[in-house]
């Protein structure tokens with residue numbers, strides 16, 4: 137069963153990049169361009185992981201993380217914050233709001249996938265391939 141990833145990002149190029157990358161690794165993605173739709177989308181999509189841009193118009197990713205972590209139905213969803221690095225204090229503040237991981241822009245795709253894997257451990261990424269299968273075909 138493919139893991140489901142909600143991607144909240146207002147920049148269309150980044151949104152497409154993240155979703156394409158995740159899909160290439162076997163994940164099912166739900167793109168959300170407008171942060172105001174993020175909480176409703178999380179409820180409807182029931183993701184295994186949420187990727188959250190912090191700099192969003194209308195509502196900040198920081199507020200969305202707080203909202204999700206205060207919501208009994210959504211608080212168990214791990215959240216990976218993606219943001220322009222603004223210092224250690226900013227990272228601490230975002231982690232303090234409940235983000236489980238923090239990845240700074242510009243994004244290293246390898247690090248991005250590393251963090252995704254760390255938040256979704258011990259599951260096959262590619263549908264139909266069991267964990268530990270040797271010589272699994274690579275997508």
Ligand code: MN
Nearest residue numbers: 146189191192
């Ligand atoms: Mn943004």
